[in-house]
Amino acid sequence: MAFTVFSAPFIHPQLHPIVVRMTLFDTMLFYVIHLVDKFGSWHRLPVLLGLAYLGIRRHLHNRYNLLHAGGVNGHKYDTKEYAYRTPAGMCNHPTDHLIGSQGTSFGRNMPPTALDYGLLDPHPTLVASKLLARKNFKEVGKQFNMIACSWIQFMIHDWIDHLEDTEQVEIRAPDGYSSGCPLKSFKFFKTKKFKTGSSCAKFGFLNTRTPWWDGSVIYGNNEKGLRRVRTFKDGKLKISEHGLLEHDEKGIPISGDVRNCWAGFSLMQALFVKEHNAVCDVLKEHYPDFDDEQLYRHARLVTSAVIAKIHTIDWTVELLKTDTLLAGMRINWYGFLGKKFKDLFGNICGPIFSGLVGLRKPIDHGVPYSLTEEFVSVYRMHTMLPDEIVLRDIKPTGEEYKCPPVVEKVPMREMLGKEGERRLSNIGMEQMLVSMGHQSCGEVTLWNYPTWLRNLIAHDINGEDRPDPVDMAIMEVYRDRERGVARYNEFRRNLLMIPISKWEDFTDDEEVIEALKEVYEDDVEKMDLIVGLHAEKKIRGFAISETAFFIFLVMASRRLEADRFFTTNFNSRTYTDEGLEWVNKTETLKDVIDRHFPEMTEKWMRSSSAFSVWDSMSDSTNYIPLYLRPAP
Numbered sequence: 001m002a003f004t005v006f007s008a009p010f011i012h013p014q015l016h017p018i019v020v021r022m023t024l025f026d027t028m029l030f031y032v033i034h035l036v037d038k039f040g041s042w043h044r045l046p047v048l049l050g051l052a053y054l055g056i057r058r059h060l061h062n063r064y065n066l067l068h069a070g071g072v073n074g075h076k077y078d079t080k081e082y083a084y085r086t087p088a089g090m091c092n093h094p095t096d097h098l099i100g101s102q103g104t105s106f107g108r109n110m111p112p113t114a115l116d117y118g119l120l121d122p123h124p125t126l127v128a129s130k131l132l133a134r135k136n137f138k139e140v141g142k143q144f145n146m147i148a149c150s151w152i153q154f155m156i157h158d159w160i161d162h163l164e165d166t167e168q169v170e171i172r173a174p175d176g177y178s179s180g181c182p183l184k185s186f187k188f189f190k191t192k193k194f195k196t197g198s199s200c201a202k203f204g205f206l207n208t209r210t211p212w213w214d215g216s217v218i219y220g221n222n223e224k225g226l227r228r229v230r231t232f233k234d235g236k237l238k239i240s241e242h243g244l245l246e247h248d249e250k251g252i253p254i255s256g257d258v259r260n261c262w263a264g265f266s267l268m269q270a271l272f273v274k275e276h277n278a279v280c281d282v283l284k285e286h287y288p289d290f291d292d293e294q295l296y297r298h299a300r301l302v303t304s305a306v307i308a309k310i311h312t313i314d315w316t317v318e319l320l321k322t323d324t325l326l327a328g329m330r331i332n333w334y335g336f337l338g339k340k341f342k343d344l345f346g347n348i349c350g351p352i353f354s355g356l357v358g359l360r361k362p363i364d365h366g367v368p369y370s371l372t373e374e375f376v377s378v379y380r381m382h383t384m385l386p387d388e389i390v391l392r393d394i395k396p397t398g399e400e401y402k403c404p405p406v407v408e409k410v411p412m413r414e415m416l417g418k419e420g421e422r423r424l425s426n427i428g429m430e431q432m433l434v435s436m437g438h439q440s441c442g443e444v445t446l447w448n449y450p451t452w453l454r455n456l457i458a459h460d461i462n463g464e465d466r467p468d469p470v471d472m473a474i475m476e477v478y479r480d481r482e483r484g485v486a487r488y489n490e491f492r493r494n495l496l497m498i499p500i501s502k503w504e505d506f507t508d509d510e511e512v513i514e515a516l517k518e519v520y521e522d523d524v525e526k527m528d529l530i531v532g533l534h535a536e537k538k539i540r541g542f543a544i545s546e547t548a549f550f551i552f553l554v555m556a557s558r559r560l561e562a563d564r565f566f567t568t569n570f571n572s573r574t575y576t577d578e579g580l581e582w583v584n585k586t587e588t589l590k591d592v593i594d595r596h597f598p599e600m601t602e603k604w605m606r607s608s609s610a611f612s613v614w615d616s617m618s619d620s621t622n623y624i625p626l627y628l629r630p631a632p
């Protein structure tokens, strides 16, 4: 039953018509979160109430913010025959073999923009130079380090990449603005567009990667990619004798995704190749009858689950460092009743009490699984990248921890592509890990877009340098517009958030307001999404905006609950007893590092998580049980 809320007195007048389509029950739930939003207070609530708010929000987003953008017409298949992750992501959805496979369409969290601003309104050059370009590098502080920054690129390359068109666009800086731009003009390929035949979105775009959390960043996206990385012996993947990625005759790394790689990203790939190979060793020891293929398939399941788990209960917890999110992320994996209960009884109480992992059936909320355009846009976080990598001396200095001294600062440019690979092989994995562990990454904020990314030789899909440079800051503004992603205020309305009506609603920073007015005048609707996400005042403990977080809230859960290998098939029959045990006993990235470098964290890491700066003190013990913690 639809319920009209036009006359509801305390609803913000500009809220999106999504609310008009809601059932009576959902409308009541919406009133609850809207009221809390009016006081700007969900993150100030005690943990249990904060969780209730997020639970309601996620429920509403699952119902009203998942849109299928067309395509996918696979057939039924026997799931028992496919108890493993296939090369191109096929045969994961229980009844349609194509859903989530390579080359399927991005979905949407909301309809394409209904506003008709032009692609060049205001000129992306102006947006980039007045609002994004880095003035002085701003660090995020001790919360997040360069391993965390490399990690998220490692994940992005597991999940998403848009198929390009063969036609190019040229962007030219208009007269008067060129002084703020390293490139006066540059060309790049359009995103390939197709007609969807869907009423939700008339056009759509294709994902060249498999959107499942399947480790494709190390295994590749199809049969050809997989053959490139496998040794075909004991299930293992190729890795050099120094523990770094191998390279082909052109110097391009041999890995699942080699596009726009740099030393930090390549290091994450190598670490998880080592992890995969270590899983193969254990499986071979326990199951001597397994052949190469069986070892490979089981080790891939285990390694992908380890990656997903670290992202859920380690990386995200550091990104959104509050008690409520610590509880929320652990509930996603283990459920409200916690790890001990789940270890003893399994997932017997459903998603809330026993977690999303191990559910009896995958849940897609009636919308075929894909990642979405809006998900891509909120992950535009290139501001995390610094100008240089600070290398540290890791020669032992004694028993007591001492912050390792700086030996060299290497410009990021020299850490990219083939040159970066050469650099990394001289540095070695251990020094690079410890160095990145000790370096903060950049803050996701205005005026922090790396200058070196504004004159970048990007890679093609094979990891080869493109002939001409691009300005990434300008391109990112253009990309969101080209793909019809809503601008910031419309985006908030569609996400059931309170939109802004004047610049002062948004920030009290005079300098920001002045720059926004210079670019968008008084039209708050025109503000680009990337600008709003970077300018928004952050919740204490959050390294990203609240608006971006609400997309994560729905999509992070979806990546787990829609996947057969995290639900129906997350069991010892599919993973083996040893495999499942491996996933269950790995909780953090520190556990993985300890496995491969037994002395490293003992010697060099004081922080609680491998994703926060290693010389920071570990989190202090809080004796109040997590769920009973009061308002912060």
Ligand code: HEM
Pocket: 149, 150, 152, 153, 156, 160, 161, 162, 188, 260, 261, 262, 376, 377, 379, 380, 381, 382, 384, 385, 416, 458, 459, 475, 476, 479
């Ligand atoms: C040295 C490091 C990096 C380089 C050289 C790099 C370069 C690039 C390039 C060239 C693109 C394609 C742009 C386009 O054609 O639209 C891209 C896309 C993207 N990058 Fe990065 N990137 C790096 C690190 C990161 C990091 C740390 C993040 C953090 C979240 C990130 C997130 C993204 C996202 C979300 C996209 C959009 C993908 C899509 O359109 O499908 N990148 N990057």
